Amino acid sequence: MRYATYSVNGDTFYGAVTDTGMIDLSALFPRWPTLLSVIQAGALDQLEAAASSASVTHHDYQFEMVLPDTPRILCVGVNFPDRNAEYKDGSTQPKHMSLFPRFASGFTGHEQNLIRPPENHTLDYEGEVAIVIGKxxxxxxxxxxYxxxxxxxxxxxxxxxxxxxxAKFNxxxxxxxxxxxxxxxxLVPFKNASQLDDARIxxxxxxxVRQDDVLSxxxxxxxxxxxYISTFxxxxxxxxxVTGTPTGAGARFDPPRYLVPGDVIEVEVGGIGTLRNGVEDEQP
Incomplete structure (x- = not known):
């Protein structure tokens, strides 16, 4: 089962994704107004039970960032060997991972355009698997x-x-x-280790193809x-x-291949799906 946040005519819902449309589950569970509240209640299994006997409610909709109200997003940087080698500084694997925060406002949804700002046109892509904590x-x-x-x-x-x-340090x-x-x-519910251990991005x-590697x-x-993160x-x-990106981002080409309006980026992982976005310039 797959669960998404989506909008219709300016109203936001969450529901189950099917091949023919969305099943609105937010109407069935008013005590959980968002997918985040479902996660916090540990209730994904209840969504599955409800969706199995429900019908499609929306055929025309827009995907939104899947957890737009998530309180915290932590990203792991430089987490593949070839990615580390791209820096050409002679370093071996570092002792500890690099981390940085991102905020929900920096993300959009599937099939929506990434925004290139007027201040700088070095917009680049990084395909990654993201995990959502449930406990x-x-x-x-x-x-x-796990x-x-x-x-x-x-x-x-x-x-x-x-x-x-x-800046020097961030x-x-x-x-x-x-x-x-x-x-x-x-969101794809996490069931077993093979969903991650055997995954190819x-x-x-x-x-x-710009990036191609395996999470192992x-x-x-x-x-x-x-x-490590739960230590502090x-x-x-x-x-x-957000667990780390393989080698092959646009900045590492000579010359760099930054994203421009009209480009289409697809991030694919078997068993999860494909995230697809275009690019447009920010409108004044």
């Missing part, structure tokens, strides 16, 4: 880490490259432009990410961890 925990062991995942989704962690260089400025990235299309721009090659696997902060239901 609160602090100092979670790697052995128990027990704390509620669902999986995809992320195009769009970045304004020049703005990640504005990348926050380049990572949080409004609607510069996307998370979606939907592919990013295409205008049909051309991560320098910091997802179990370790959960354990309590992970709570609805938190999102």
């Amino acid at each position: 609160q925990g602090r100092r979670i062991s790697q052995v128990d880490a 027990d704390h995942i509620a669902a999986l989704t995809l992320c195009n962690e769009g970045t304004i490259r020049d703005w990640v260089r504005h 990348v926050t400025q380049g990572k949080n432009w409004d609607r510069s990235g996307a998370i979606g299309p939907w 592919i990013t295409r721009v205008n049909g051309q 090659r991560m320098m910091f696997p997802i179990r370790e990410e959960i354990a 902060m309590t992970l709570k239901p609805g938190d999102i961890i």
Whole structure:
């Protein structure tokens, strides 16, 4: 089952995605007004039971960022060996993972355009798997880490490259432009380890493969990410961890291949789906 946040004529709903349309589940569960509240209640299984006997309610709709009210998004940077090598600084695998925050306002939904701002045109793509925490925990062991995942989704962690260089020690400025990235299309409930351990991530721009790798090659696997992050902060239901992107982002080509209006970016992971976005310039 797949669950999405979507809008119709300016009204926002959540529901189950089918091949013929959306099943509005928000109307059936008024005590949970958003998908975030469903996650926080640990109630994805109740959505599945309801959707199995319900009919499609909406055929025309727009996907929204799948958890637009998520309180916290943490991203893991430089998490594949070839990605680390791209920096050409001679460094081996670092002892600890790099982390930075992103905010929900920086993301849009599936089939919506990423926004290129007028201040800078170095908009780049980064295809990634994102996990949604479903069970609160602090100092979670790697052995128990997967027990704390509620669902999986995809992320195009769009970045304004020049703005990640504005300061010496952080990348926050380049990572949080409004609607510069996307998370979606939907949530896929997490059932077993093979959904992550065997996953292959592919990013295409205008049909051309730019990124292609398997999650098992991560320098910091997802179990370790959960354990490490939960050491210094309590992970709570609805938190999102964006787990790292393979080599092949546009900035690493010579010359760089930054995104321009009209481009189409697809992030695909078997068992989760395909997140697709166009690009447009910000309108005054």
